[in-house]
Amino acid sequence: xxxxxxVRAGRLRATDVVAAALARIRRVDRALGAFAEVWDEAAGAxxxxxxxxxxxxxxxxxxxxxxxxxxxxxxxAAGPLVAAGCVPVGATAVPGPGTPWQTWGLxxxxxxxxxxxxxxxxxxxSAGAAAAVAAxxxxxxxxxxxxxxxxxxxxxxxxxxxxxxxxxxPSADRTGLAAPGVLARHPADAAAYWRAMTGERAAPDxxxxxxxxxxxxxxxxxxxxxxxxxxxxDPEQLALARAAAVRLADSGAVRLLAGxxxxxxxxxxxxxxxxxxxxxxxxxxGEAGAGTDGGADGAREVNDRxxxxxxxxxxxxxxxxxxxxxxxHDGPGDRYSTALTWAFNxxxxxxxxxxxxxxTDGCPAGLQAVAAPxxxxxxxxxxxxxxxxx
Numbered sequence: 001x002x003x004x005x006x007v008r009a010g011r012l013r014a015t016d017v018v019a020a021a022l023a024r025i026r027r028v029d030r031a032l033g034a035f036a037e038v039w040d041e042a043a044g045a046x047x048x049x050x051x052x053x054x055x056x057x058x059x060x061x062x063x064x065x066x067x068x069x070x071x072x073x074x075x076x077a078a079g080p081l082v083a084a085g086c087v088p089v090g091a092t093a094v095p096g097p098g099t100p101w102q103t104w105g106l107x108x109x110x111x112x113x114x115x116x117x118x119x120x121x122x123x124x125x126s127a128g129a130a131a132a133v134a135a136x137x138x139x140x141x142x143x144x145x146x147x148x149x150x151x152x153x154x155x156x157x158x159x160x161x162x163x164x165x166x167x168x169x170p171s172a173d174r175t176g177l178a179a180p181g182v183l184a185r186h187p188a189d190a191a192a193y194w195r196a197m198t199g200e201r202a203a204p205d206x207x208x209x210x211x212x213x214x215x216x217x218x219x220x221x222x223x224x225x226x227x228x229x230x231x232x233x234d235p236e237q238l239a240l241a242r243a244a245a246v247r248l249a250d251s252g253a254v255r256l257l258a259g260x261x262x263x264x265x266x267x268x269x270x271x272x273x274x275x276x277x278x279x280x281x282x283x284x285x286g287e288a289g290a291g292t293d294g295g296a297d298g299a300r301e302v303n304d305r306x307x308x309x310x311x312x313x314x315x316x317x318x319x320x321x322x323x324x325x326x327x328x329h330d331g332p333g334d335r336y337s338t339a340l341t342w343a344f345n346x347x348x349x350x351x352x353x354x355x356x357x358x359x360t361d362g363c364p365a366g367l368q369a370v371a372a373p374x375x376x377x378x379x380x381x382x383x384x385x386x387x388x389x390x
Contacts, residue, residue, distance in 0.1 A: 155366025
């Protein structure tokens with residue numbers, strides 16, 4: 001990460017980097033509403049500690065990098081990042097008391113707006129995290145994704161959003177649906193987050209770049225699914241995501257398979273997700289019980305089997321991240337923005353939203369990439385290829 005490298009080399013001081021981030025937040029956030037709290041005093045002290053640790057010879061791979069943490073309790077999950085030299089500057093906005101839907105954010109100065117169009121939502125529930133990163137207030141922000149809460153705001157704000165494999169990191173969510181994640185503008189920053197959290201390289205030698213995303217030099221096999229077998233994305237969202245997938249194939253980053261024999265047909269996970277979130281058992285809304293194709297639990301089991309079979313023959317599943325563009329602040333209407341994301345909270349697969357361009361209203365759209373459990377490095381490698389980062 002270039003910023004941390006400059007601090008480690010002594011070209012910048014952590015105190016100056018963090019002071020500049022706090023100044024940006026003061027200038028911009030009254031209109032943006034990305035932060036629920038800003039920790040000026042604690043951030044200044046944390047930056048001074050980073051400078052002191054570096055002077056004492058400590059190795060800090062993320063020295064002086066200012067980060068936003070999701071919600072007022074986000075520091076609990078940020079320990080490895082702080083140990084690596086990150087400096088939390090504040091708690092990003094999430095849906096608060098009185099907010100009627102999870103695609104909202106409530107910051108210290110009011111509702112969180114989309115940096116690209118203030119009349120639209122940034123998505124949620126990692127609303128402030130995505131807005132802060134997209135607006136350049138911080139290079140990294142933590143998130144948590146229980147139904148698409150990292151990927152959806154990433155798509156609607158035009159940034160990268162990674163959901164880890166469920167269970168890879170500790171989570172307070174007793175249902176097992178939520179997994180920690182990160183929002184970033186640049187693949188190298190997301191990869192640096194991953195190294196700090198896991199100690200693993202996110203893009204091993206031979207896996208970076210546009211041509212050949214595997215160590216063998218053979219591109220990973222990918223399949224694009226417009227609907228996963230049940231969703232109905234808007235034509236423009238679908239076209240943008242499909243074009244992004246084709247660009248990846250044209251660059252040599254993936255080998256894209258097409259044809260009816262490669263179609264992905266999952267069951268709609270809505271009832272299963274809602275039943276699990278509500279603490280429900282084998283039935284939901286009068287549907288059949290566990291183990292049957294008609295029931296909520298049965299849909300989950302069917303999808304698990306079908307996804308296991310899919311990833312036995314392919315490396316990546318590509319879809320639009322959301323079925324529709326970011327909605328206005330008057331609400332989402334009767335459509336689930338989670339239609340294409342929450343299946344992978346039930347199944348636990350890691351997933352990444354990549355920027356896929358802009359619609360005719362000037363709003364960003366996303367391409368979702370899903371990999372087999374534990375293959376986050378492949379997703380981050382794909383991000384390098386998608387952005388043309390060498």
